[in-house]
Amino acid sequence: MASLVSMVGRIYQAFSPPQQPAKVGDALKFGILGAASIAYVKNIHGRSLTPLTYKLRPLALIIPAKSHPEVIVQAVSARDRKKADDFARSHGIPEVRDSYEDIIHDPNIDCVFIPLPNSLHYEWAVRAIRAGKHVLLEKPSVSNSTEAEILFNLPELSQPNGPVLLEAFHSRFFPAWSYFRSLIDPANVVHINAVSMIPWWLTSKDDIHFNYELSGGSIMAMGTYNLAALRLFFDAEPEECLNCEVHAYTDGIHDKCDYDFRAQFRFPNGGIGEASSTLKGPTSWTPSHVTVTNKEIIMEDKSLPESQLKAQKQELTLHGFVHGLFWHRVDIKDVYEIRDQNTGNVIRKWEEKTSQKAYTFKEAGGDFADLPGEPYWTSYRHQLEQFVNRIKGRKTQHWVDRSDSIAQMKMLDMAYEKSGLGPRPTSSFR
CATH class of the missing domain: 3.30.360.10 (Dihydrodipicolinate Reductase; domain 2)
Known part of the structure; x- marks a missing residue:
């Protein structure tokens, strides 16, 4: 019984972590490309039941950012503006942009999170890196090894103080x-x-x-x-x-x-x-x-x-x-x-x-x-810790190079x- 109570408490805190009372002055501002829709469980007759709490984007960045003093989720954009508005309102994101381009070319945005369909990872990661943004890229990073060879060998990634690119293999953290x-x-x-x-x-x-x-x-x-x-x-x-x-x-x-x-x-x-x-x-x-x-x-x-x-x-x-x-x-x-x-x-x-x-x-x-x-840190929260450390020039104990x-x-x-x-x-x- 004690272990069950511990598990429930841990999972509750994972989705509702203690929030930092204030972010530090040089906190990294993230822009998200794409807005998640709520996934619904359907029974065998196709009728919608209770919404799932497993939502990729909130779990991958928005929730972990709440307990990180150096991360602010600043903006979101989607091809469907209404979807982006609803997503921002639901998750307390202050800004909504009309396009992905608006996010990657915004000088107020430091990092871009890309949880788009796999086929779009390559294009928007390249665009973001060329715009000087750090990129947290959902796995699999791209569609195939041809794209991977081009993306991960971009010259911008080898420049001193250049953009940081991380394939978000959260489980490994x-x-x-x-x-x-x-x-x-x-x-x-x-x-x-x-x-x-x-x-x-x-x-x-x-x-x-x-x-x-x-x-x-x-x-x-x-x-x-x-x-x-x-x-x-x-x-x-x-x-x-x-x-x-x-x-x-x-x-x-x-x-x-x-x-x-x-x-x-x-x-x-x-x-x-x-x-x-x-x-x-x-x-x-x-x-x-x-x-x-x-x-x-x-x-x-x-x-x-x-x-x-x-x-x-x-x-x-x-x-x-x-x-x-x-x-x-x-x-x-x-x-x-x-x-x-x-x-x-x-x-x-x-x-x-x-x-x-x-x-x-x-x-x-x-x-x-x-x-x-x-104990309530998800693998995504551990990943975010290392991503920020790498951008800030601090030691990273775990990484996907x-x-x-x-x-x-x-x-x-x-x-x-x-x-x-x-x-x-x-x-x-x-």
Whole structure:
């Protein structure tokens, strides 16, 4: 019961964080390109039920900004002015602009947040950077690796005191992710399996996920989290996509957009990474999880007779690796065997299992113990902390650098090529 009360309190504070009484004088002013509409849960008869509290833009920037003394969400723009007006009124944003151009060319705006459909990320990130704005760019950063190579190698990004560009891979900034990664020695990893999902009742054919021209697809949606987990925990880039099975609608309209996928990759040390996700999952939401399996090691045990040996195989699982604030758990399972050295027969076998959570860096311990954060900080709030630190010239403990984002898009392309659907289309913008 105590843990349930703690969880409810933590989540409540995540959506209603203590607000800073006053922002500092040199606070960064953000402009948002695009206005979110409220997502409604629909029952099987199509009737709208209660509005979801999961709203991408408020969770990704507006709510975290409330508790950050150096961030002000100043303006929003949308192609539909009424939508922008309603969004601004709902979230206390003081200014509404008529166009995206008005935001990126406003000298009063320091940073631009781009949560537009995937196909528009490249164009508006380039435009914003050329206008001298810092850019917080929703993941996946762009539609394919061709766009990534151009965007992340823009000359403006290499200039002293030039714009800061960050692919908003929020999950990688959460304490539990850092703690889990600290437990892994990539040289010992032989297999990784990453699984994620979205229930069927949160998607429909009309969603941008199923629009090829908008660079939709399950690999581009939740799948990008899975593929990032493989790359980061192997600490390497895949050499080959061995297979990628997908399912897509076959109506001639949405047939290039996968609603689920299962892919397998080979990594340089011979390890195998598997990833699967669906946008048409079961009714009950199953938390994402990634399991890392280490190679077997033979342990010295002088208590055993010379004819026997002791073997250990370790398996580590991070449950809830996408949105760890709501719920997560790190499981460490060690499987031991006592074997006869001559026959290989197993004489005795047992398991030892421990679990750990890290809602703060203090809980993560080790090198992370002194890093800032509160139990109610979402991964987005931790991400915002580092984004501001980088802009202000302060040390950043976690970051997604440009080469990382390019490599990520190459892996997505690799999966789409193997699937037969092909990479998402390249923008005509130059």
